[in-house]
Amino acid sequence: MGIELRKAAVTDGMDIYEMLQELPADENGFINNAAGMQFEEYKEWLKGKVLAAEQIGIVDGWKVPQSTFWLFEDGRPVGYGNLRHFLTEKLLEQGGNIGYSIRPSDRNRGLGKILLSLLIEESKKMGMDRLLITVNSQNTPSLHVALANGGKIERATAERNYVWITL
Numbered sequence: 007m008g009i010e011l012r013k014a015a016v017t018d019g020m021d022i023y024e025m026l027q028e029l030p031a032d033e034n035g036f037i038n039n040a041a042g043m044q045f046e047e048y049k050e051w052l053k054g055k056v057l058a059a060e061q062i063g064i065v066d067g068w069k070v071p072q073s074t075f076w077l078f079e080d081g082r083p084v085g086y087g088n089l090r091h092f093l094t095e096k097l098l099e100q101g102g103n104i105g106y107s108i109r110p111s112d113r114n115r116g117l118g119k120i121l122l123s124l125l126i127e128e129s130k131k132m133g134m135d136r137l138l139i140t141v142n143s144q145n146t147p148s149l150h151v152a153l154a155n156g157g158k159i160e161r162a163t164a165e166r167n168y169v170w171i172t173l
Contacts, residue, residue, distance in 0.1 A: 008079070008080065009077070009078070009079055009120055009124075010077075010078045011075050011076070011077055011078075011121075011124040011125075011128070012075065012076045012078060013059070013073060013074070013075055013076075014052060014055045014056055014059070014073075014074035014075065014076065015052075015056060016049075016052050016053055016056055018052055018076070020045070021082065021083050022076055022083050023040075023045055023048045025076075025083040025084070025085075025086070025109050026038060026040040026041060026043075026048065026086075027040075027041065027042070028109050028110060028111065029041060029086075029107050029109060029110070030110075033107065034141075034142045034144070034145040034148065035100075035105075035140070035142050035145075035166075036105045036106070036107045037105075038107065039051065055074045058071060058072045058073075058074070059071065059072065059073040059074065064094065068094065068096065070090050070091060070092055070093070070094060070097065071090070071091040071092070072088050072089065072090045072091065073088070073089045073091070073128070074086060074087070074088050074089075075087050075088075075089065075124070075125065075128065077108075077117065077120070077121045077124070079112070079117065083109070084108060084109050084112040084117055085106065085107055085108035085109055085112065085117055085118070085121050086106065086107060086121075087104060087105065087106035087107075087121055087122070087125045088104065088105045088106070089103060089104055089125050089128055089129055089132075090102070090103045090104070091132060091134075093138060097138075098138065099140075100140060100166070101140060102137070102138035102139045102140040102168075103129065103134070103137040103138050103139065104122065104125050104126075104129075104137055104138075104139050105139075106118065106121050106122060106125065108121065113147075118147065118148065118151040119151050119154050119155065122139075122151050122152065122155045123155055126155060126156075126171060126173065129173065130173050134173060135172070135173050136170060136171070136172050136173060137170065137171045137173065138168060138169070138170055139152045139157060139169045139170075139171070140166045140167070140168055140169075141166060141167045141169055142165065142166050143162070143163075143164060143165055143166055143167060149167055149169070152169040152171070153169070155171060156171050156172070157169035157170065157171045158170055158171075158172075
């Protein structure tokens, strides 16, 4: 079976839910809003994720269109990523185009690098030409993943590195 990237769908089930429960609610700036949800709440949350990918323009003054993807290895979800379709001034400072996380039980096997490369391919399909990843300064593994995928640190502060990937 191998590696596969799947776009979030309202039909996603218990396997995704269980992965989301394993992922921290907030780790190095990556927010997993589904952490701690009941299964029924998760199903409603999924509807919002699907709608966010279809959104046009900015909603509520800050929400940009965002697609969510699950990374599967041999039919089992091992991580997920969000791909923002464009950035606002605020997202240029904190958030960037891409956020991703690998299930703790599946880390340190190169899956983050694979997930980011697949998200980059999705961004190319959307017609994007440049991506920003903001990486918390203490998150060395994620910084290595971004740099391994062609990223260049264009700015760094005490809190985060601003890594741009030109497509």
